[in-house]
Amino acid sequence: MRHTWRWFGPVDKVSVREAAQAGAQGIVSSLHHVPTGTAWTTEEVEKRQQEVRAGGLEWELVESIPVSESIKTMSGDWKAHIAAWQQSLRVLAKAGISTVCYNFMPVLDWTRTDLRWETPIGARAMRFDLIDFVAFDLHMLQRPNARAEFSAAVIEQADARFRAMSDEKKAALSRNIGAGLPGSSDGYSIGELTEALGRYAAIDAGRLRKNLIHFLSEVVPVAEELGMRLCAHGDDPPWPLLGLPRILSTEADYLEVLRGVDSMANGVTFCTGSLGVRPDNDLPAMLRRLAPKIHFFHLRNVRREEERMPCSFFEAEHLEGNTDMVAVIAAIVAEEKRRKAEGRSDHQIFMRPDHGQEILEDITRGAQPGYPAIGRLKGLAELRGIERTLSHASYGLA
Template sequence: MRHTWRWFGPIDRVSVTDAAQAGAVGIVSALHHIPTGAVWPVEEIARRQAEIAAAGLVWDVVESVPVSESIKTQTGDWKTHIANWQETLRRLGEAGIRTVCYNFMPILDWTRTELRWSARHGAKAMRFDRIDFAAFDLHLLQRPGAEGDYDSQTRAAAADRFRAMDDDRRAALSRNIGAGLPGSADGYSLPQLLGLLETYAGIDRQRLKQNLFDFLAEVVPVAEQAGINICAHPDDPPWALLGLPRILSTAEDYADMLAAVDHPANGMTFCTGSLGARADNDLPAMARRFASRIHFVHLRNVRREEERTPCSFFEDEHLEGDTDMVAVIAELLAEEARRRAEGRADHQIPMRPDHGQEILDDLTRGAQPGYPAIGRLKGLAELRGIERALSHRTFGLAATGQTASGLS
């Protein structure tokens, strides 16, 4: 795999040089300062490439070109926003970018109730607490109709939890859940969030799926012409939130999406952390099933604290948690071997160590939550070690003749 590193631009407290020292060869970045729905200026694309090249790295993957709420709901300026998305793809293709990640989550991107929860040995990790989230929805946001989305035990536990919270904890919970896209300056107050929720009235899961398929029908042909693979990131967490449907949470969701616009340029961002929050998602099997359409990989691990969906979970160390990372990497390496044999230009799949616990000097650096320097370096080193061992001519799959599926 091609080892990459997410970088949020000059505002990031983890530098491109840090990424190079950690062992990355490519950078995953985006122009977070460009308003959602606007065309990315050519000069801004070139500036970001130059910032990355100064550290001897290349801009490998765009994560992400945001999909506006207008596109998701097919309201307002949605057709203009699609045209702008297409033009941005053309400009990125001309600049040599070959992979663009995006998501189709309504309003909220990844959602956590705690951004720096105390894990073992004093490390800090992101966490989603099911009861805290219900307390936010029912008692802070006071979303109309929210009671119907929770069972009686959850409602009772959420009421107790809310009463036990002081004002600081309530404010922090609102900030954490109302945060916008990673790296952006966006964020939603409670009134703003309630207003945005109203724009999804009447949009159920099937309607949102169809809106995604309509979007893909417009942008995939442009991506092909531009020489770009686009890849949809899964929902995080992979279940409905705040009464909003989520449509890329399971294997069947991805099967529907890939069949709706059945073209090699239309693919998947395989995020083991997002998909791994559901006990019914078999990650090695999913990697095997969608292997030819996996254009980008996020490797991280979560620990489910209860075997139910939705559940509480936290971001564990990369080789811990509930996902069999060795089996997943074996499937990805087997796919790369198949691609090389077929002569595919995209035989090397870009991968980044996603998220990471804050450890050592991370604890005082104040980086973007989930994106520490040392925690990700540790994760990348561990993942590279697995990849190297599985690929070794003496001890790896090639030596034993074993298939990747035999490890999972």
């Protein structure tokens, strides 16, 4: 695997040089300051490349060029936004960057109720508490008809939870759920979130999937022409939220989109954390079947607190959650061997140690939630150790 590290630019509390010290071989970044729907320029891309090179590494993969809500709903300036997305691809290709990760989650990106939940050993981890989330939905957002989507037992717990919440807890919950893309300054107040949800009133999963396939029909030919690869990140968490549809939560979801625009330029970001929240997703088996079109791996682990959907969960240590990470990496090593035998130029697949618990000095560093220095270093070391072992000639996978 090609070991990369997500960097949020000069505002990141973890430097590129520290990423290199942690063992990263390349950087994953984005131009978070460029407004969504605006084409990236050569000047801005080159500036980010220079900032990364100053730390001793190269900007190798983009995560992400944001897909606007106008594109997702195919309303307003959506055609102009697609044109801007295509132009951004051309600028990146000229700069030598050939892989772009993106997501198509409506309104909310990955969603957590607590960004720094304290574990039993004093580490800090991101957590999704189902009861807190339902309490927000019912009592703070007051979404119409929301009660029809939850069981009586969950509603009873959520009602009690909300009654016991302090004003400080309510404010923090609202901030956490309304947060925008990681690294961006976007976010939603309750009023803005209600307005954003209204734009999806007539858009179900089928319609959203058609919109994604139409978007891909426009951008994939450009990517093919430029020799680039696009890879879609899955839903996080992988079930509908706030009445919004989710369309990349299972293997069947991915297959429908991959078949909708059949091209090697239309691929998958395989996130073991996002997909691993669902107990019905067999990740090693999914990986093997989707493998030829996986262009990027996010390797992280989550621990489900109940075996149901939806459920509460938290970001576990990389080897300690519900996902069998050894089996996952064995499947990756096997796929890389297969690609190399085929002569594929992309036989070494990008990965990054995704998220991570805040430990030791991370707790006071104040880095982007989920992206600590030491927690990710620990995760990368563990993942690299498994890869090195399974790639050794003694094990027959090399």
